[in-house]
Structure formats: structure tokens, C-alpha cells
Amino acid sequence: MDKLIVCRCEEVDLDTLVEHARQYDCSARELKLRTRAGMGYCGGRTCRTSIDALLCHLTGSAAGDELPLKVQPPVRPVSLSTLGGRLES
Amino acid sequence: MLDAVIVGAGPAGLAAAIACREWGLQVVVVDEFMKPGGRLLGQLHQEPDGRWWNGIQETAALLDRAVELGADIRCGVSVYHVEKAESGFRIYTSEETLLTANLLLATGAAETPLPLPGWTLPGVMSIGAAQVMTNVHRVRAGHKGIIAGINVLSAAIARELQLAGTELHGLVLPALHPLTAAAGHPRKVMESLLRIAHLAPSFWIRAGSRFARAGWVRSLALRFYPRSGVKLWGLPVHLRKALVRINGVDQVESVTLSDTTVDGQPVPGSEQTVDVDFVCIAGGLYPLAELAAVMGCPFKYVEELGGHVPLHNEQMETPLAGMYVAGNITGIESAKVARAQGTVAGLSIAARALGGSEQIKLQRQLAEALHHVNETREQATIQFHPNIAAGRMKMAEAYQEHVIRQ
Amino acid sequence: MSNMRIVDHPILGKLEERPAVSFTFDGRPCEGVAGDTIASALLAGGIRMLRVQEVTGTPRGLYCNIGHCCECRVTVDGKPGVRACLAEIQPGMIVESGKPLPQRKELAPHA
Numbered sequence: 001m002d003k004l005i006v007c008r009c010e011e012v013d014l015d016t017l018v019e020h021a022r023q024y025d026c027s028a029r030e031l032k033l034r035t036r037a038g039m040g041y042c043g044g045r046t047c048r049t050s051i052d053a054l055l056c057h058l059t060g061s062a063a064g065d066e067l068p069l070k071v072q073p074p075v076r077p078v079s080l081s082t083l084g085g086r087l088e089s
Numbered sequence: 090m091l092d093a094v095i096v097g098a099g100p101a102g103l104a105a106a107i108a109c110r111e112w113g114l115q116v117v118v119v120d121e122f123m124k125p126g127g128r129l130l131g132q133l134h135q136e137p138d139g140r141w142w143n144g145i146q147e148t149a150a151l152l153d154r155a156v157e158l159g160a161d162i163r164c165g166v167s168v169y170h171v172e173k174a175e176s177g178f179r180i181y182t183s184e185e186t187l188l189t190a191n192l193l194l195a196t197g198a199a200e201t202p203l204p205l206p207g208w209t210l211p212g213v214m215s216i217g218a219a220q221v222m223t224n225v226h227r228v229r230a231g232h233k234g235i236i237a238g239i240n241v242l243s244a245a246i247a248r249e250l251q252l253a254g255t256e257l258h259g260l261v262l263p264a265l266h267p268l269t270a271a272a273g274h275p276r277k278v279m280e281s282l283l284r285i286a287h288l289a290p291s292f293w294i295r296a297g298s299r300f301a302r303a304g305w306v307r308s309l310a311l312r313f314y315p316r317s318g319v320k321l322w323g324l325p326v327h328l329r330k331a332l333v334r335i336n337g338v339d340q341v342e343s344v345t346l347s348d349t350t351v352d353g354q355p356v357p358g359s360e361q362t363v364d365v366d367f368v369c370i371a372g373g374l375y376p377l378a379e380l381a382a383v384m385g386c387p388f389k390y391v392e393e394l395g396g397h398v399p400l401h402n403e404q405m406e407t408p409l410a411g412m413y414v415a416g417n418i419t420g421i422e423s424a425k426v427a428r429a430q431g432t433v434a435g436l437s438i439a440a441r442a443l444g445g446s447e448q449i450k451l452q453r454q455l456a457e458a459l460h461h462v463n464e465t466r467e468q469a470t471i472q473f474h475p476n477i478a479a480g481r482m483k484m485a486e487a488y489q490e491h492v493i494r495q
Numbered sequence: 496m497s498n499m500r501i502v503d504h505p506i507l508g509k510l511e512e513r514p515a516v517s518f519t520f521d522g523r524p525c526e527g528v529a530g531d532t533i534a535s536a537l538l539a540g541g542i543r544m545l546r547v548q549e550v551t552g553t554p555r556g557l558y559c560n561i562g563h564c565c566e567c568r569v570t571v572d573g574k575p576g577v578r579a580c581l582a583e584i585q586p587g588m589i590v591e592s593g594k595p596l597p598q599r600k601e602l603a604p605h606a
Binding site: 002003004005006008011014018045046047049050053054057058062063064065066067070071072073074075076077078079082 | 121167168169170181183199201202204205206207208209266267268270334375379380382383387388389390396397
Binding site: 145165221222 | 499501502504506507510530532535538539545548553555556558559560562563580
């Protein structure tokens with residue numbers, strides 16, 4: 001199959017993710033740190049479900065109850081000026 | 090300090106705001122989009138009795154009532170963080186920081202992506218994106234498109250695109266790979282359609298004069314996935330064709346389709362190119378619960394509800410005191426259910442915020458509102474998942490277990 | 496490309512008249528109607544490419560249309576990172592597409 005981008009922000013493709021997951025016996029968090037999938041501009045919002053699904057597929061396990069990739073604030077783009085104003089108050 | 094901040098001005102958020110205002114609470118509703126309505130705003134389909142469910146009109150009805158009651162609705166405002174504060178919550182928005190005793194997350198759903206080669210090209214969009222462009226902005230998604238992913242939502246939106254005069258090649262499956270294991274598998278897709286057809290016969294009856302419920306089922310199963318596809322409102326629905334690649338330089342120019350076996354494997358030599366200028370990806374909906382996660386709310390994975398769902402009970406309370414959820418964030422169901430849940434959440438908040446003298450009347454209204462949620466669910470004409478009731482029970486049990494363990 | 500606007504609809508009815516709003520996109524004059532987002536106004540005018548991926552330069556446009564994926568981010572009146580699917584067009588708005596980062600000679604390989 002042609003190159004299949006999974007993390008759109010960082011352009012991390014499926015083959016890269018599968019290679020890394022197999023080589024390093026990865027958790028979602030490790031996969032993120034090694035390949036940058038989930039660390040792009042959208043904060044993993046778009047690819048989070050794909051990475052979770054991929055790992056379930058590779059390990060043969062069902063989805064756990066905890067969210068596989070931690071959700072970090074800010075969960076929406078916020079300008080530095082908005083943040084800066086908050087830091088002062 | 091406000092009595093309540095409601096994040097999301099969709100049907101759940103607006104209904105909750107109405108309930109809160111009816112009880113005199115100080116409530117602010119925030120929504121990222123410039124208009125209220127959420128996903129309801131773009132909805133347009135026929136009910137069994139022939140009446141049109143018009144999201145714009147339904148939203149207007151809710152909004153009019155909310156405004157009449159003096160609800161403070163702030164559109165175009167993003168919430169980027171929430172945290173516990175004093176005796177409530179601090180809500181960080183793109184405009185200002187709000188302090189509130191109670192917080193309702195009514196943030197709805199996001200769409201599961203179905204990655205495909207070439208899907209980052211301009212012109213490839215989620216099916217919901219096409220719905221918003223068409224029904225909310227009144228702009229065609231393109232001159233001619235194709236939909237990858239066959240489910241209730243994509244069928245409904247295909248109809249909406251057709252009504253708006255947008256040409257569609259048809260509905261096909263996404264190519265089968267590890268991330269499309271269900272959506273790209275003809276047998277699994279057919280099974281899921283059959284389950285839904287059973288629950289919502291009128292939806293499929295409206296699909297075309299030739300297909301009564303039995304006919305639709307029969308044509309799918311007995312004709313064994315016909316190569317020319319089954320027609321839905323004159324649109325080909327191909328259970329044995331997969332979208333294997335999206336082509337174009339600066340934007341979508343064409344797609345490459347391949348015939349598949351009943352197990353979704355490509356048939357060699359069957360590739361064809363179809364000229365389109367937009368592609369809709371339809372992977373299904375899942376609860377959009379980032380703010381609940383940021384607050385440290387426990388989750389449970391419930392397949393029937395669409396994915397990871399923040400723990401909550403029938404009264405829409407989460408384990409975090411003062412934090413509530415309503416609408417698609419609790420599980421994917423119709424806008425009517427979201428609306429009914431919003432009323433429950435609003436009343437629950439009022440029960441917490443107000444003193445003892447109001448409790449009898451409040452509890453009675455709450456009981457009626459809970460009953461209304463169940464009634465609405467039972468009367469649903471379109472279901473996203475056939476076992477939604479089982480999913481709700483799993484969540485109720487999980488919440489109970491969590492509370493017991495504390 | 497006026498036929499991209501759904502002027503008449505069998506159920507939703509005729510589109511009400513809305514005042515035209517002029518803005519620019521990468522210096523080109525564009526027109527939408529009041530109430531359009533930047534994304535919908537550009538789409539009505541046949542423009543889909545809103546930015547490029549910052550390192551690889553691949554063309555990008557809107558994907559989710561609900562402010563979630565951030566693929567549609569553009570620069571508005573000098574302010575970057577504005578989601579075109581949420582921002583309402585205003586008269587005289589200066590919208591610029593996202594450009595690639597300056598090319599480095601060698602990128603550090605992934606682990």
C-alpha cells in the first residue's frame with residue numbers, strides 16, 4: 001500500500017509506527033516520544049484514536065478504560081498574549 | 090462566582106441552560122463556533138411520519154427559549170483549560186477566565202478518522218465537515234464527491250448532499266488496513282447495516298421505492314454484495330468497492346477504487362480511477378471529552394457508546410462534585426436524546442445549587458426528565474448503535490462500582 | 496464560482512440575501528457573505544488549499560471543520576494560528592495561507 005499518513009501534523013506514516021511498535025514493544029506514550037506521532041500542532045487530537053487502534057491491533061488486546069495518550073492543556077490553540085495575561089493575574 | 094458554566098451550545102448545552110434559567114441560576118454558555126446548535130445545526134432528515142427534522146429550526150426553538158429566559162450565550166469562545174478552584178471550577182477561555190460552582194461539559198462528539206493514502210490533500214474532509222458546509226454555510230463541498238465509509242451517518246449526510254444538488258459518485262468502503270479493520274470489512278459493515286435496518290425500517294424505506302425493509306435486507310444478503318452496488322436514493326452503495334488512494338497535486342483530483350472480496354481484500358486488476366474534487370471520510374463518532382480528561386475524570390471504554398466515555402450516572406453527574414456531562418460526550422445518540430439529557434443535567438445542577446425548599450419540586454421535575462430521556466431513546470428512529478441501552482447500563486454499573494470503591 | 500453557493504434548497508428554502516464581505520487571501524481579493532467563515536468563503540470561491548505542512552510542504556486544507564484538527568489554520572491580520580473554520584470573515588480582513596518553515600540543510604533523523 002502507498003504511504004499511509006497516520007499523524008497528519010507530523011506526517012508519521014503507518015509503516016513507521018508499526019516498525020517502532022514492533023521493535024520497541026511500545027506503549028502509546030513511547031510510540032509518541034519515538035516517532036513524534038501525537039506531538040504535533042493538534043496535540044494528538046486527530047491521531048489519538050488511530051494510535052490506540054493500531055496498538056490494540058498489534059498487541060491483540062482490547063481497548064483499556066484509561067485514555068492511552070494523556071490529554072494536556074491547553075486543549076485548544078491559545079495565543080501567547082492570552083496566556084501571558086493569565087500568568088500576571 | 091457563577092452558578093454554572095456550560096461548555097457547548099448544542100442541543101444538550103442549550104436544554105441545560107434553559108433548565109438552569111427556569112430555576113433562576115446564573116449561567117454562562119460558551120461555544121467555539123460562531124453560532125449555537127453544535128451538530129444539530131446541520132442536521133436535515135425525514136422522520137417516519139414524513140416530517141422533516143430541520144436542525145436549523147430545532148436550534149432556533151431552543152435558542153429562542155434560552156434567550157427569552159436570559160441565558161448568557163457566548164459564541165466564538167474557546168475553552169482551553171479547566172481546573173478545580175476554591176469551591177468550584179476555573180474555566181480558561183480565549184476571552185476571559187470564568188469562576189463557577191458547577192460545570193457542564195456538553196462538548197459533543199468528534200469523528201474517527203480513517204487514514205487513507207492521499208487523505209491529507211485539500212478536498213478530503215470528514216463527512217461532518219461536508220454537512221456543516223452544505224447545510225450551515227450553504228456552500229457545496231465540491232462539484233462531485235465520493236464517500237468512504239458506509240454507516241447511518243454517512244448515508245444520512247449523503248442524502249443531505251444530494252438534496253443540496255451536490256453530485257456524488259456513491260458510497261464505498263475505505264481500503265482495508267490495520268486502522269480500518271471494521272469500516273473496511275464488507276461483511277462487518279453489512280452486519281452493522283442489517284442491525285440498524287432492523288431498528289429503523291422507516292429510514293431505509295424512505296431510501297427508495299424499491300426497498301422496503303425486507304427488500305433492503307434481502308437485496309444485500311441474497312444478492313451477495315452486487316458488483317454494481319445497492320441503490321440508496323439512487324446513490325450506489327458499494328460494499329465490495331474500496332477507496333485505495335486519493336490522487337491530486339494541490340488538491341483532490343481523483344480517487345482510485347478497487348473491487349474487493351467479501352473479506353475486503355483487493356481484487357487484482359480491478360482498479361479504476363474516478364474523477365472527483367472532494368472526498369468525505371466517514372469513520373463514525375466518538376465522545377469529545379478532552380476537558381473531562383484534563384479534570385482527571387475517570388473514563389470507561391464502552392463500545393456501544395462510541396469509545397472512551399467519562400464516568401457518569403443517570404443524573405448526568407460525574408464522580409467530580411459539581412462537574413456534569415450531557416449529550417454526545419456521554420455516548421453517541423440522537424440530538425433528541427442529547428436535548429433530553431441536557432434538561433436532566435440542568436435540573437441536577439439546580440438541585441445542587443438551590444436550597445432545601447425547592448427540592449421536592451426539583452426532584453419531581455428531575456424524575457420526569459429522566460423518564461423523558463428513556464422514552465426518547467425508545468422512540469428513536471435512527472440508532473448509531475443497536476445496543477445503546479446495554480451501553481448505558483454498562484456505564485451506570487461502572488459509575489456505581491467507582492462510587493463504592495471511593 | 497457562484498454555483499458553489501446553494502442558493503435554493505428544496506427543504507431549507509431560498510438563501511436569504513446577505514451583504515457581501517470583501518477580504519484578501521494571499522493578496523488576492525476575495526468575497527464572501529456576512530456569516531461566512533474564512534473556510535466557507537474560500538470554498539465558495541473554489542479555494543481549498545489553506546496552508547502547507549510546515550516541514551514537508553504538502554498542501555493542506557480544512558478537514559474536520561469544527562476547530563478540532565487545526566489543519567485549516569491561517570494568519571489573519573498578522574495573527575497566526577487562526578482556525579479558518581471558526582473565524583467569521585470581516586470586511587478588509589487580510590488572510591494569509593500558512594507557509595513552510597525555512598528549509599534546514601539537514602533534519603535530525605527520527606529515533
